[in-house]
Amino acid sequence: MWSGPWVPPRFAAGRDVPLRGVRHGAAGLLYPGHIPTSPLQKALLAAGSAGMALYNPYRHDMVAVLGETTGLRALKVLRDQMRKDPEGAEILQKRPRISLSTLDLDKLRSLPEGSLGQEYLCFLDVNRVSPDTRAPTRFVDDEELAYVIQRYREIHDMLHTLLGMPTNILGEIVVKWFEAVQTGLPMCILGALFGPIRLSAQSLQVLVSELIPWAIQNGRRAPCVLNLYYERRWEQPLRALREELGITDPPTVHVRGLA
Amino acid sequence: MATHRSRALWSRVMRSCRLPGFRSSWPRGPLGARHLSQEKQATETHFGFETVSEEEKGGKVYHVFESVAKKYDVMNDMMSFGIHRIWKDLLLSKMHPFPGTQLLDVAGGTGDIAFRFLNYVHEQHKGKQKRQLRAQQNLSWEEIAKKYQSEEDPLGGSRVVVCDINKEMLKIGKQKARAQGHKAGLAWVLGDAEELPFDDDKFDVYTIAFGIRNVTHIDQALQEAHRVLKPGGRFLCLEFSQVNNPLISRLYDLYSFQVIPVLGEVIAGDWKSYQYLVESIRQFPSQEEFKEMIEDAGFEKVTYESLTSGIVAIHSGFKL
Numbered sequence: 296m297w298s299g300p301w302v303p304p305r306f307a308a309g310r311d312v313p314l315r316g317v318r319h320g321a322a323g324l325l326y327p328g329h330i331p332t333s334p335l336q337k338a339l340l341a342a343g344s345a346g347m348a349l350y351n352p353y354r355h356d357m358v359a360v361l362g363e364t365t366g367l368r369a370l371k372v373l374r375d376q377m378r379k380d381p382e383g384a385e386i387l388q389k390r391p392r393i394s395l396s397t398l399d400l401d402k403l404r405s406l407p408e409g410s411l412g413q414e415y416l417c418f419l420d421v422n423r424v425s426p427d428t429r430a431p432t433r434f435v436d437d438e439e440l441a442y443v444i445q446r447y448r449e450i451h452d453m454l455h456t457l458l459g460m461p462t463n464i465l466g467e468i469v470v471k472w473f474e475a476v477q478t479g480l481p482m483c484i485l486g487a488l489f490g491p492i493r494l495s496a497q498s499l500q501v502l503v504s505e506l507i508p509w510a511i512q513n514g515r516r517a518p519c520v521l522n523l524y525y526e527r528r529w530e531q532p533l534r535a536l537r538e539e540l541g542i543t544d545p546p547t548v549h550v551r552g553l554a
Numbered sequence: 555m556a557t558h559r560s561r562a563l564w565s566r567v568m569r570s571c572r573l574p575g576f577r578s579s580w581p582r583g584p585l586g587a588r589h590l591s592q593e594k595q596a597t598e599t600h601f602g603f604e605t606v607s608e609e610e611k612g613g614k615v616y617h618v619f620e621s622v623a624k625k626y627d628v629m630n631d632m633m634s635f636g637i638h639r640i641w642k643d644l645l646l647s648k649m650h651p652f653p654g655t656q657l658l659d660v661a662g663g664t665g666d667i668a669f670r671f672l673n674y675v676h677e678q679h680k681g682k683q684k685r686q687l688r689a690q691q692n693l694s695w696e697e698i699a700k701k702y703q704s705e706e707d708p709l710g711g712s713r714v715v716v717c718d719i720n721k722e723m724l725k726i727g728k729q730k731a732r733a734q735g736h737k738a739g740l741a742w743v744l745g746d747a748e749e750l751p752f753d754d755d756k757f758d759v760y761t762i763a764f765g766i767r768n769v770t771h772i773d774q775a776l777q778e779a780h781r782v783l784k785p786g787g788r789f790l791c792l793e794f795s796q797v798n799n800p801l802i803s804r805l806y807d808l809y810s811f812q813v814i815p816v817l818g819e820v821i822a823g824d825w826k827s828y829q830y831l832v833e834s835i836r837q838f839p840s841q842e843e844f845k846e847m848i849e850d851a852g853f854e855k856v857t858y859e860s861l862t863s864g865i866v867a868i869h870s871g872f873k874l
Binding site: 339 | 812813815816817819820821823825826
């Protein structure tokens with residue numbers, strides 16, 4: 296429904312959607328998978344998911360739920376930023392999705408080395424991840440904002456590629472710091488602050504002294520990464536893209552060796 | 555027997571007319587009236603607050619319990635603050651089984667009722683043995699040695715068959731049995747409450763705890779219960795019911811709809827199943843209505859006892 300020609304949203308963006316408690320039916324559902332929730336439910340979900348995510352870090356679905364229930368304000372700001380930028384506005388219109396079914400893997404593999412497409416594929420292979428493990432949005436009560444958070448989730452692997460960070464806990468924390476500065480989503484801020492809790496002293500030291508300042512610097516300097524139409528930039532050399540965004544090389548620590 | 559069945563069928567038609575969302579599917583006008591009599595019985599029913607076809611409902615309910623099976627016991631404790639244990643204990647004390655009772659526990663998936671039954675009759679049997687010993691004070695050494703050697707059944711002949719339609723729930727039940735050390739007197743059968751794989755007049759007691767709400771044709775389940783019970787047998791049902799106190803009802807609704815699906819999402823990663831749970835509770839008939847349904851199936855001396863202000867009720871009936 297979101298990939299393809301522009302479909303006008305059923306409700307004017309920005310208008311408060313009346314929340315109908317939990318009695319769902321065909322009406323009240325703004326997008327497939329939408330679960331309307333009351334403010335009380337959102338509060339309980341936010342608290343519960345935060346607690347569960349800390350208790351069991353393998354519950355990635357809880358991190359997603361936390362993002363959806365606490366991110367309304369930040370998502371609106373992001374959406375407005377996207378509207379102001381020509382590339383971002385096009386993304387909002389066209390609603391591209393990144394998944395194994397929408398990516399042309401053969402074409403990406405045939406691209407020259409050092410290009411964004413190649414590096415991205417390489418990243419997926421080396422870290423053994425797939426773009427299809429992103430949970431669909433459920434608790435955002437605005438169709439356009441639901442897409443914005445979905446897009447944010449789907450470009451997460453792109454950010455790993457851009458920053459050159461692996462998917463171990465240290466790499467994830469660095470990307471979270473970058474995302475926190477870029478998006479202002481409470482979930483990212485909480486993840487960035489509480490993620491390091493389980494780290495060893497050595498990793499913590501490296502993180503605090505070198506990696507976090509680097510991530511913050513780059514996060515501030517770079518324009519909003521949601522405004523990049525990655526699907527049009529597969530051929531662009533990664534180095535050139537990094538220069539365009541002002542992203543410097545990561546500090547020379549063996550991020551993979553730690554954590 | 556025939557009158558019972560036709561009465562049950564008629565009451566089912568009348569009841570199905572009261573389902574929400576159902577009225578919209580009745581065609582109007584004289585042509586519609588002809589449709590009514592020609593069409594088979596109502597093919598739509600409720601799945602929580604959704605309207606689905608009867609064929610669909612079974613599959614959807616199966617899917618719900620397949621996904622909640624692993625966290626079923628944890629969620630029960632969380633949602634009821636452990637009170638569900640008291641309810642089940644009360645069911646057993648009402649049953650008051652003696653050694654030798656043959657119990658059929660339908661929709662008994664994870665075995666809560668079955669294990670309680672086994673513990674109960676085991677205790678009863680031990681008590682009986684103690685009383686016997688006390689009465690026989692002047693035993694010779696040979697007689698005492700014989701008593702120790704005889705491998706008497708610790709359950710005194712009691713047996714429980716756990717029947718459930720869902721493989722996952724039975725799997726969890728079997729794991730629990732192994733973990734808790736229940737071996738003797740326990741059987742696990744995959745079966746449908748609407749069509750039990752047992753002969754007539756087989757069991758002394760039939761229980762169904764928090765299961766009958768999920769059955770597509772409750773009246774058929776009740777008729778099957780009547781069939782497999784021995785004459786003199788007892789039907790016991792522990793199920794969510796209607797709250798009688800308006801204040802508590804408001805609080806209960808608030809808790810059910812606001813908190814429970816959230817608990818389901820956070821603990822089990824499954825909002826929809828627990829949404830179905832709280833909705834299906836609202837769709838189940840009241841204490842009196844259910845009592846009438848049980849009587850329609852042929853049971854006599856039907857009574858009910860509301861627990862926790864009517865959040866749950868235990869219905870009891872006898873096949874005489």
